[in-house]
Amino acid sequence: MLDLLKRIFSDSPPASADWQPLHRSPAQERVRQQWLEQQVYLNWAGPYFKAYHYQKAGLPGAPFRVQLARQEGQHGAVFLYDPSIGPGNFQHFFDFIRDRVLALGYQLGAADQRTVRHERYSESTQKYFLKPQPHDCTDTGRCNQRYGNVMVDLVSINGQPGFIRLFNNPFKDAIFTPAGSFDELIDQIFNLPPAPAEVVQRIGQYARKSS
Numbered sequence: 001m002l003d004l005l006k007r008i009f010s011d012s013p014p015a016s017a018d019w020q021p022l023h024r025s026p027a028q029e030r031v032r033q034q035w036l037e038q039q040v041y042l043n044w045a046g047p048y049f050k051a052y053h054y055q056k057a058g059l060p061g062a063p064f065r066v067q068l069a070r071q072e073g074q075h076g077a078v079f080l081y082d083p084s085i086g087p088g089n090f091q092h093f094f095d096f097i098r099d100r101v102l103a104l105g106y107q108l109g110a111a112d113q114r115t116v117r118h119e120r121y122s123e124s125t126q127k128y129f130l131k132p133q134p135h136d137c138t139d140t141g142r143c144n145q146r147y148g149n150v151m152v153d154l155v156s157i158n159g160q161p162g163f164i165r166l167f168n169n170p171f172k173d174a175i176f177t178p179a180g181s182f183d184e185l186i187d188q189i190f191n192l193p194p195a196p197a198e199v200v201q202r203i204g205q206y207a208r209k210s211s
Helices: 002-010 026-037 045-057 087-102 182-190
Strands: 066-071 074-080 106-117 122-132 149-157 160-169
Touching: 026 087, 045 066, 045 074, 045 182, 066 160, 074 182, 087 106, 087 122, 087 149, 087 160, 087 182, 160 182
Parallel strands: none
Antiparallel strands: 066 074, 074 160, 106 122, 122 149, 149 160
């Protein structure tokens, strides 16, 4: 998996791999709403939060695998898929992260997807680009950038979930307030209580990806 991740981050996709709009079908949305109402996300939000901080501290024993990522001034993390989650839950969790960012005062700038066929594997990416509300400015006239722009990707390899990638990209211009840290963003999204027993039992109900 590590070698594959290195190839994914270093490969340049063919120019013909055009992005297409990302949509969820009405059936998928109905299932997702039920998944949210039943708080199935509690099975992974807290454990991934713990795994992120374990990785930062260099500690073993994290419940899931998380890798830290930085590129061109951005701060980010890669939340690797675990088979115990199931493809359906992982896709809902990807959309859940988007919703958590939107609730922080963001708007959806773009939702796209594409599939790139490499020599030894195919790579499918679903991407959300989220940006702060432009009218949210302080009394000083400086616009509140919150955590800057936020990008969330779900990457699948040969049709199987690989990882969710989360980045923030703060603005440097003086017209914006200082950006919150990536750690604060992680806290806002993932720091939730453990799943109760009845929620744990619902994992299998949503494990398969809905069409």
